[in-house]
Amino acid sequence: MLTATNGAPYLGCGLGVALLAFTSWRDDTHPLSPQLRLLVQLISASLACLPLLFSINVNPLWGAAVVLGIMWLINLYNFMDGTDALAGAQGLIFTLGVLMLFPEYGSAEALLLIVTSSAITAFLIFNWPPAKIFMGDVGSTVLGLIFGFITLQIAETFNQLAACLILLAGFITDASWTLAARFLNRQRVWEAHRLHYYQKMARKFASHKAPLATYLLLGALVQWPLALGALHATSWYWTLYLLAAITIHALLCWQYRAGLTDPKDCLASPETFTSN
Template identity: 40%
Template structure:
């Protein structure tokens, strides 16, 4: 019963916290002003993700103090909190990309150290640190249209919690609580958004998903391959776009509108259609793949390929990562 009350509480805290964050942002002038690389056309308050941080962390503390979660998970949670702190500061006064990246790398390293997973040798550690930091950043990159990042987190966390082993019900509950916090925030972020989650929210969600995935792996609750399947839309679009921009010599640290989802939002004339299309792909293709592959390593590898393939084709078709005139020419 504590688990379900925790999930419900996370939803309420997420909603109330978002309303408070919006009032604060309007009062302090913490606004996201549209520019040439923005996907919105009017100033919008940002920093609403602080409500996700608060609601999810309260849920963790409740489950930990009740003896349902291990101490190492509470220790690991300090990594997403550190990432959120840097994001909160960046939402108020921009920090250098190098400083943010250093914190993200340090957070990823701390997760590998504090969670009882065993990366295979130094190469495994290096890949784990770089991969963890990349997930933090890619979630930020994919938070570019109304509703998408929160809706994706809800799907991934609900599905992952449902697929987890029954012996790890508290970890499932924490995962669902993160979904609940995002569900409380989402109505404020649906198009036209009344507030953005900001770096504090998007980077935190990326770090939390890494934390939950590693914790599930360490607890034998859910393999990493299943998380890759569930989150395929985000990591494929972001990784492909980054690779193309690097190969074309673009300044990858600068904001842009070259991801496949952003291109589709412009072509389809709205954010909501893209978010709905992503959720349909998640529910009708990725979730069945995750169910089919869960618990079978051989199927897991194939499921990752089958999950990523259609998204990769979409990126190729849309011209993701190219400059605007190149992307139009690719259609």
């Protein structure tokens, strides 16, 4: 495992979480500029990953790529928190998947996974449709940072990295596809919208439970087995498992025209299933 010999990575992650949570809380109550939010995300991601990367002498270019990757995970998790219990369900797919499938991890990683999954489970009791409380930017951005940190801590091989990405494939694929589609169609990608496939699915079935059930079923019946396959794949065959997980969610993006505006999207009320 890419584990430092001291507690610096966990101290850095804790500081990053605290900074990101405070800023996200301020943004929830008094909207902040996108530039300030991105700066805070850059600092938080750097605090979470650079102590570990420096301790193992990672090339600075790879270090920069990791920081940008974690920043994207922070943002996409925020984008995808738009219907009841979905972000929590994705969180359990990841944390429980790592706890069950990975061959080994340190006691610190196990504790972080158990605490995070327990907190998510408790939250879901009140966030289950119809939700009584909501995650907000504080919860969604922090989960994105924590999952990026956990991935960095336990992914020693490409197989293990692929397994982590497979467990997060739903959010990664929908958010990336939707952003790309909106950019290519010259939409204002920084503005709130209702164009993710999970949002369109929720509108089609007039229920938050439709995307929630889809994610839970795909996570347990498809992504967990694919992640297990990637962990034990020989040579570069882990790419096939990762591609399969991405393709399944990409097909749903294609089916629901994620990122593209339809007439019925224009008629939907602005407060319904909106992503930041």
